Amino acid sequence: xxxxxxxxxxxxxxxxxxxxxxxxxxxxxxxxxxxxxxxxxxxxxxxxxxxxxxxxxxxxxxxxxxxxxxxxxxxxxxxxxxxxxxxxxxxxxxxxxxxxxxxxxxxxxxxxxxxxxxxxxxxxxxxxxxxxxxxxxxxxxxxxxxxxxxxxxxxxxxxxxxxxxxxxxxxxxxxxxxxxxxxxxxxxxxxxxxxxxxxxxxxxxxxxxxxxxxxxxxxxxxxxxxxxxxxxxxxxxxxxxxxxxxxxxxxxxxxxxxxxxxxxxxxxxxxxxxxxxxxxxxxxxxxxxxxxxxxxxxxxxxxxxxxxxxxxxxxxxxxxxxxxxxxxxxxxxxxxxxxxxxxxxxxxxxxxxxxxxxxxxxxxxxxxxxxxxxxxxx
Amino acid sequence: xxxxxxxxxxxxxxxxxxxxxxxxxxxxxxxxxxxxxxxxxxxxxxxxxxxxxxxxxxxxxxxxxxxxxxxxxxxxxxxxxxxxxxxxxxxxxxxxxxxxxxxxxxxxxxxxxxxxxxxxxxxxxxxxxxxxxxxxxxxxxxxxxxxxxxxxxxxxxxxxxxxxxxxxxxxxxxxxxxxxxxxxxxxxxxxxxxxxxxxxxxxxxxxxxxxxxxxxxxxxxxxxxxxxxxxxxxxxxxxxxxxxxxxxxxxxxxxxxxxxxxxxxxxxxxxxxxxxxxxxxxxxxxxxxxxxxxxxxxxxxxxxxxxxxxxxxxxxxxxxxxxxxxxxxxxxxxxxxxxxxxxxxxxxxxxxxxxxxxxxxxxxxxxxxxxxxxxxxx
Numbered sequence: 003x004x005x006x007x008x009x010x011x012x013x014x015x016x017x018x019x020x021x022x023x024x025x026x027x028x029x030x031x032x033x034x035x036x037x038x039x040x041x042x043x044x045x046x047x048x049x050x051x052x053x054x055x056x057x058x059x060x061x062x063x064x065x066x067x068x069x070x071x072x073x074x075x076x077x078x079x080x081x082x083x084x085x086x087x088x089x090x091x092x093x094x095x096x097x098x099x100x101x102x103x104x105x106x107x108x109x110x111x112x113x114x115x116x117x118x119x120x121x122x123x124x125x126x127x128x129x130x131x132x133x134x135x136x137x138x139x140x141x142x143x144x145x146x147x148x149x150x151x152x153x154x155x156x157x158x159x160x161x162x163x164x165x166x167x168x169x170x171x172x173x174x175x176x177x178x179x180x181x182x183x184x185x186x187x188x189x190x191x192x193x194x195x196x197x198x199x200x201x202x203x204x205x206x207x208x209x210x211x212x213x214x215x216x217x218x219x220x221x222x223x224x225x226x227x228x229x230x231x232x233x234x235x236x237x238x239x240x241x242x243x244x245x246x247x248x249x250x251x252x253x254x255x256x257x258x259x260x261x262x263x264x265x266x267x268x269x270x271x272x273x274x275x276x277x278x279x280x281x282x283x284x285x286x287x288x289x290x291x292x293x294x295x296x297x298x299x300x301x302x303x304x305x306x307x308x309x310x311x312x313x314x315x316x317x318x319x320x321x322x323x324x325x326x327x328x329x330x331x332x333x334x335x336x337x338x339x340x341x342x343x344x345x346x347x348x349x350x351x352x353x354x355x356x357x358x359x360x361x362x363x364x365x366x367x368x369x370x371x372x373x374x375x376x377x378x379x380x
Numbered sequence: 381x382x383x384x385x386x387x388x389x390x391x392x393x394x395x396x397x398x399x400x401x402x403x404x405x406x407x408x409x410x411x412x413x414x415x416x417x418x419x420x421x422x423x424x425x426x427x428x429x430x431x432x433x434x435x436x437x438x439x440x441x442x443x444x445x446x447x448x449x450x451x452x453x454x455x456x457x458x459x460x461x462x463x464x465x466x467x468x469x470x471x472x473x474x475x476x477x478x479x480x481x482x483x484x485x486x487x488x489x490x491x492x493x494x495x496x497x498x499x500x501x502x503x504x505x506x507x508x509x510x511x512x513x514x515x516x517x518x519x520x521x522x523x524x525x526x527x528x529x530x531x532x533x534x535x536x537x538x539x540x541x542x543x544x545x546x547x548x549x550x551x552x553x554x555x556x557x558x559x560x561x562x563x564x565x566x567x568x569x570x571x572x573x574x575x576x577x578x579x580x581x582x583x584x585x586x587x588x589x590x591x592x593x594x595x596x597x598x599x600x601x602x603x604x605x606x607x608x609x610x611x612x613x614x615x616x617x618x619x620x621x622x623x624x625x626x627x628x629x630x631x632x633x634x635x636x637x638x639x640x641x642x643x644x645x646x647x648x649x650x651x652x653x654x655x656x657x658x659x660x661x662x663x664x665x666x667x668x669x670x671x672x673x674x675x676x677x678x679x680x681x682x683x684x685x686x687x688x689x690x691x692x693x694x695x696x697x698x699x700x701x702x703x704x705x706x707x708x709x710x711x712x713x714x715x716x717x718x719x720x721x722x723x724x725x726x727x728x729x730x731x732x733x734x735x736x737x738x739x740x741x742x743x744x745x746x747x748x749x750x751x752x753x754x755x756x757x758x
Contacts, residue, residue, distance in 0.1 A: 004456045004581070004652075011649035013445060017421045017642055019433045026433075034428015043395045044426045048419060048643070050412015050595035050602055055397045055404075058713070059726040067391060078382045089467045089603060092632040100503075117633060121621050124629045125478075203382075217428035217638045224428055224638020225467060225603065243499050251502045254470045255495060260595045260602020260640065264395055265426070271389035274382075335436070348437040 043268030081203030082230025169304030179208020421646030459581030460608025547682030557586020
């Protein structure tokens, strides 16, 4: 039998988040902070398969509360006809690719897509054509540029990342909906940074699929995501097993397991509320950008004014300091940490992304003051 | 914007596990109960992507603690050369199928396999041949029966479920290792009910792949699993993206996200300890079976004496009562519930599976007494 030393095992005891009470600016983390209700649900349903206890003897997807959530509440929330729980945004994108394309097919994606859109396409054996962004400083995706590539490459699927995860740009998704209908090509909107943060409706956009991420933007423990679809895609996506006619092939029976679903449901009422307050989030984000752009050598890149809490900053002022600082690029991370702020990648000073999502005005002010103070360092 | 009524939202408030402090006999739940350390880790790392806080700025799989866990600790624990974290056992099985077979290929699986082995094969476009079990009462898988089918069907993969999830039978996995080597066919062992419960080593068995489930048997919140492999399979399984040479294609970059990994690491020291005590678990299980078989009309099916905590019981005595009881088949569930016991599927009386894993002797006695009392009902 394998032997492990006491030291080898002890390293896993007392796992600790030093920065738990810091102001965290990491965009990947801000939308996944649990609500108090979700935290209670997590503790209640933390044990492996304890979600079964909600309705003993039923398959998870048949538990009445879960069933109502998936077949009524979530479709209305996403503006979709049918919804499935996935293991995350990337897995949902792969589910769609694997169900409605064949290896060798071409797909058209925006140049600002997440890297996992590419790995999912590679896993599905697809050829990927990218619609380029406009480059520095806006990195704008003009959806009209899909048209020429549509004609040239006859893609089997269009993907738009809305917003993208670098600049928080929000392309004209609705216009792409019209284009997709004109060319009759299915259209997937990757809303990993939209669903659960801002109002978004698949139907209003005119998309065929919508992807969301529980751990990124729906105040959930992960891994968990949502996939909404138009009813015309239920047949390929929800195709049943020959041997087990109740079971889905693409989702291997059911992707829904474990405690993540308890947090997705537990946070849902608060998520509905926060989505309603999206305009305040955008106001806060613009306020923050306005204030830090008063610092000489800091500039928001991407489309302006920002329409999202996730923003990309060019910060020449910090880069200049890093050149003369003994800690080099790491000084910024350290200086922020001293002030109870985290989430900027250690070593980065020239440019980086951050999110102000759900930060209170006082917290924004602490961050603004920190940036100002640090920018004045010798 | 979608409107939800107060009632629609309130149903997700206060999600509650009525049977949290019950003795739970559900095999799918017993091995996933969090250890106290894992519960602390869950609360600490409950927020969506908070695992990043362990080492800010690093990809999850490069966090030193996570990296040591995956590239050193888990391989030794599983007797494998390389390990990847998966989203669960079924996803791990699909990862293997999708990476080393082609649609149209044939695979050979044991007749006691979980239904998700079949859905994974259907998703991968594979033809499945099943090695039949011996039928009532043992449902034994004789691995020598793989040989004739190997010759006839030239499969590209052998799968053995060890133990299966109905009878807890433990076929001669090592013997199948020899057969797989002789015929040079890769061999996957599905240890969803073994890894984290009992000692098991991929190398000792002579398998090419081993699958484990965090939420089923490794005291973890889900969804999470492990996939161990022989080094000769690293090339197809861990193939890298053309566009992102650091990223894996089959695992879409990284399947490792969210709080589940915190619980898998947090419970690991206790899991190592409990695996060492496996013989006591088998003793307890045999003690339990001996005692309840003293009740007329209760009999353990599957191979005897049992070698696992998961067992299948034929319970004619309860079935007879159900025929005359006003609640019919549901009486048993209700009677057990009155006594603080849960985990037997409501409505079942003729036969059912249960697990005694990690139950204390006093708890076993409570269950035995309950079965005795209920068997004497008019």
